[in-house]
Amino acid sequence: MPTGKNDDHIAQSDDQNPASSVSAALTYSGPEEVSEPINTVASYGSRPVHQPGPVVPATTIEFPDPEIPEDHPAMGHESRYREDIARARRIVVKIGSSSLTDENGHVDPRRIDIIADALEARMDRGSDVIVVSSGAVACGMGPLELAQRPTDLATKQAAASVGQVLLAQEWARSFARYGRTIGQVLLTASDAGVRDRARNAQRTIDRLRQLKAVPIVNENDTVATVDMRFGDNDRLAALVSHLAFADALVLLSDVDGLFDRNPAEPGAQFVPEVKSGKDLMGVIAGDGGRLGTGGMAAKVSAARLASRAGVPVLLTSMDNIGAALDDAQVGTCFWPQEDRLSAWKFWVLYAADASGRLHLDEGAVAAVTQSRKSLLAVGITRVEGDFSQGDIVDIVGADGELVGRGEVNYDSAMLDGMIGRPTSQLPDFARRPVVHADYLSTYSNRAQLPG
Structure with missing residues (x-):
């Protein structure tokens, strides 16, 4: 039987250690104990929740096969600037919204994996890759149960705030299969328009490359207003290619290249090379689709913008990303203009406030x-x-x-x-x-x- 001294010591210890009393109360098991937790989590309905794809370590590094046959009008084109794009040491790759989401507006891990596979294969060749990723607003539509792309600013910014998180999560997961890190860079037009802020963005992108991380650039739709927008991520990609001193720009969308009219129309002719504005005579380009803001007109405008900075541009579909990043013999090639603008004049004309x-x-x-x-x-x-x-x-x-x-x-x-x-x-x-x-x-x- 315990002595009174020991009983006093035990009682004193419990009084001086409130945590032990709380612990005892939490672990107490008596006849009145209930099996269900006291505080239950409220249910918020059946809103779709994004399920990240698996991180399965890659076993090979190779370019995905193109989705179009070899005899397609967009395939098998050669030029000296296509060779430059294939050998480019520093390359900007712009991915359209439709290439990142499924038909319901959800982030598609499978598509992002295909893109990451192609980008990794290009980096394995020795190139530095900068990704300009559309899709923040589109990726936020599914989780917020928005049937159509929002038109009012507040809803658009809300969708972007949801979509940016999901996009960054999927890019990080996909590149993790190769043991590679990503860095997110969110820009507004005002960032590019102020020289000091443009230099800061430039230094961030450059340092990420030096540290072997992949910069993922997107317009910061959560804070951008109508007056602060680039207009579309094709233009943003052209400005980033200038900002990062890129050797080439690849614009990927849902079209295999530039046609003189809607490729669904009978008699539409493929335009393989755009050497100057003369090659665009008679070309009719359309606007954006359901999920994106930049149609073919925006892509051509962005390609011409990059060419003013002396950057060759390849325009094709995401389905051809492997061929585009491998030998660049697919899609439409926009030649850089020989009378290229200086870096300062380009910034003044196309970015500065x-x-x-x-x-x-x-x-x-x-x-x-x-x-x-x-x-x-x-x-x-x-x-x-x-x-x-x-x-x-x-x-x-x-x-x-x-x-x-x-x-x-x-x-x-x-x-x-x-x-x-x-x-x-x-x-x-x-x-x-x-x-x-x-x-x-x-x-x-x-x-x-x-x-």
Whole structure:
């Protein structure tokens, strides 16, 4: 029988250790104990929940076979720029929404695995790959039980917030089969439009590559507004290819390449090479589909945009991803323009945020677009906006057409007093060009999609 001293010691220990009393209460088993838990989890209905695919370690590294026969019009094309794409050391690959989801708008692990297999095979060859992944909004539609792509901003952002998580989860799972890590980079147009933020994005992407991770870039639809959007991820891919100094861009969608009209129409002709804007004469391109925002017109526009930066582009379907990343002899090849823009001028024209507008008379428009001269105060008819010295401004013609952009040498308040005055009538400190020719870029020779 225990002594009183020992009983006192045990009682004292329990009093000084409340956790032991709580533990005893939780583990107590008596005649009144119930078998069901006291607090049950409420049921929220039958909303579909994403089930991640399995992580099955890959045993081989190889390109997936193309889904179209060898005699298809999109197959078997050769050119020097296709060879450049096949050998490119740094390549951007854009994946469309329809390539990542099933018919119900759910993330499709099987499709993502096929894409990751092809990307890994290309990386095994020695290339650095940057992925521009669409599909955040589309992937959020199924779990939120949205039958159609949302049109209002709040619902679109909500769907993107759900879809971004699922996409990142599946990309990480799929590349984990090869023991490879991914990094997610979410961008808005304002990130690319501000030089310092663009450089930060550039450094992040570059460092991920150096660390052997795969950068997965997407537009940050959860915070982007109408004024902050790239418009579609095809354009984003073109800007990323410039930002990352890529050697090639591959645009993948649900079409095998560019046709002169809807390929479902009788007599549609395949366009294998686009060397210049002349090859697009008579081409009729359509808009986006049910899940995406960028149709063929957006893809052609993005391809031409990348070509202005000196980047060759291959356009084909996701079903041909293996052939596209292997020998690049499938789809439509857009040749880079030889008079490629400098990195600064490309950024100014296609990415930078403009802080104001300068309206020009016809003589000044001709001087800056045809003669490539600096913009002087005498040719300016109106100043619009509140900007500072060093800001980027739009340059607008007499008819309101945007003709170029440049870095302004004066703030808007000072420039107001200089409008229309010849340089000889200005004080010495105001005799510099309003925009110097070296810091002025025009749209005069930009290629546009005809028709």
